[in-house]
Amino acid sequence: MTFLRCVSTILAAGVLASGVVACAAGDSVEETTTTTTETVTETETTTTSTSRPPTTEEIAAERVPEEQRAKAASLMVVGVDNYDDALWKLQQGVGGIFIPSWANPELLTTEGRNIVALRREIGRPFSVSIDFEGGRVQRHAGVLGARMSPREMAATMSPEQVEAYAHDLGNVLRWHGVTVDFAPVLDVDGSGLEIVGDRAFSTDPVVAGEYGAAFARGLRAANVTPVFKHFPGHGQASGDTHHMLAVTPPVEHVIAHDLPPYAVALPQADAAVMVGHMVVPGLGDGVTPSSLDPAVYGLLRSGDYPGGQPFDGVVYTDDLTGMRAITDRYSLPQAVVAAVRAGADRPLFSTGGGLVAAIDALDAAVGNGEIPAARLDAAAHRVQLQLLHSGT
Numbered sequence: 001m002t003f004l005r006c007v008s009t010i011l012a013a014g015v016l017a018s019g020v021v022a023c024a025a026g027d028s029v030e031e032t033t034t035t036t037t038e039t040v041t042e043t044e045t046t047t048t049s050t051s052r053p054p055t056t057e058e059i060a061a062e063r064v065p066e067e068q069r070a071k072a073a074s075l076m077v078v079g080v081d082n083y084d085d086a087l088w089k090l091q092q093g094v095g096g097i098f099i100p101s102w103a104n105p106e107l108l109t110t111e112g113r114n115i116v117a118l119r120r121e122i123g124r125p126f127s128v129s130i131d132f133e134g135g136r137v138q139r140h141a142g143v144l145g146a147r148m149s150p151r152e153m154a155a156t157m158s159p160e161q162v163e164a165y166a167h168d169l170g171n172v173l174r175w176h177g178v179t180v181d182f183a184p185v186l187d188v189d190g191s192g193l194e195i196v197g198d199r200a201f202s203t204d205p206v207v208a209g210e211y212g213a214a215f216a217r218g219l220r221a222a223n224v225t226p227v228f229k230h231f232p233g234h235g236q237a238s239g240d241t242h243h244m245l246a247v248t249p250p251v252e253h254v255i256a257h258d259l260p261p262y263a264v265a266l267p268q269a270d271a272a273v274m275v276g277h278m279v280v281p282g283l284g285d286g287v288t289p290s291s292l293d294p295a296v297y298g299l300l301r302s303g304d305y306p307g308g309q310p311f312d313g314v315v316y317t318d319d320l321t322g323m324r325a326i327t328d329r330y331s332l333p334q335a336v337v338a339a340v341r342a343g344a345d346r347p348l349f350s351t352g353g354g355l356v357a358a359i360d361a362l363d364a365a366v367g368n369g370e371i372p373a374a375r376l377d378a379a380a381h382r383v384q385l386q387l388l389h390s391g392t
Helices: 005-013 056-063 068-075 081-089 115-122 150-156 159-175 205-221 252-260 260-268 294-304 332-342 355-367 373-389
Strands: 019-024 026-032 077-081 096-098 129-130 133-135 226-233 272-275 315-317
Touching: 026 260, 068 355, 068 373, 081 096, 081 115, 133 150, 133 159, 150 159, 150 205, 159 205, 205 226, 205 260, 226 260, 252 260, 252 294, 272 294, 294 332, 332 355, 332 373, 355 373
Parallel strands: 077 096, 096 129, 226 272, 272 315
Antiparallel strands: 019 026
16 A cells, blocks of 8 residues: 555544554554644733722612612611511612511511521612610610610710620621611700600710710621711700600700710711701701701701711611601601602601602602702612621
């Protein structure tokens, strides 16, 4: 067999070999495999990487819902009764739930029916809030443990001890899924109102501020957002806003007596603020509850009071459904729209029967220009920042 016929036979048979290949008896071919190396000249462009991890602000911006109605819903904090109620309300897009005293404690305890289960089912961040000040206001103390009142704390402990005490409370709250505590109270007791009383740390504004700041730092160290309340001050109002539209002393008195705790506490703690439902003569129109009054939010944001400084954190309303200062005058949709228009970031309502109507109303108010789109955007961004700051 000739060399060419041998090669042809090998190729036809699909046999590839190197070295010595037997073509027939006595015939051999030494096949040298030659590898052709192509040299490709590449021009490598060396660039200095400018990539960096995204900032918290950027992450928050990415998490804000794009669709306007969803963005409106993300502001809402609504009370829930049990797991199923909470699940339905979260499915409507609300950005936070509130656990009132009447809620089934399974939300705090029962595997498969608790906050962990809700987070797994919903698959997006949301806040979980509660009223836990100690003393008279400590919801679900049977699960979370009882704590002394703020007045007793200030009477028996140093600010450093109160901070540690609140840190322990914060760890318990966080263990049970709570990320926001509507505490501490910065009201200055002085009018003998039962609604304040021992919920206040002190009758001295500076002492109230120092102890409030310590309590807030303790919660924050446990990744629980503290909420100072009730701006601009409920301590000397004419009554209980759960039952009536209360009136404070004139604004000059409020600035001198009720705002110093905020001047002391706000610089010391990463906290939110809750605005109450009192009317402040000389601030705003003199008839609108503070929670719906742009002048009150303007005062808080500007820090334009002795010792104050600008505040750009989250601002909650007090309860818009459980307090007659609001419910005697406004429907829930009206109150939500008025609050956000005035400057609130998070309308709070403890009962959620009107949730869908409230979301629709806020969406419509932005759509028709009653509330600027930028106002909704700013509030939604702050909400996401707060969630991130509490590790949510």
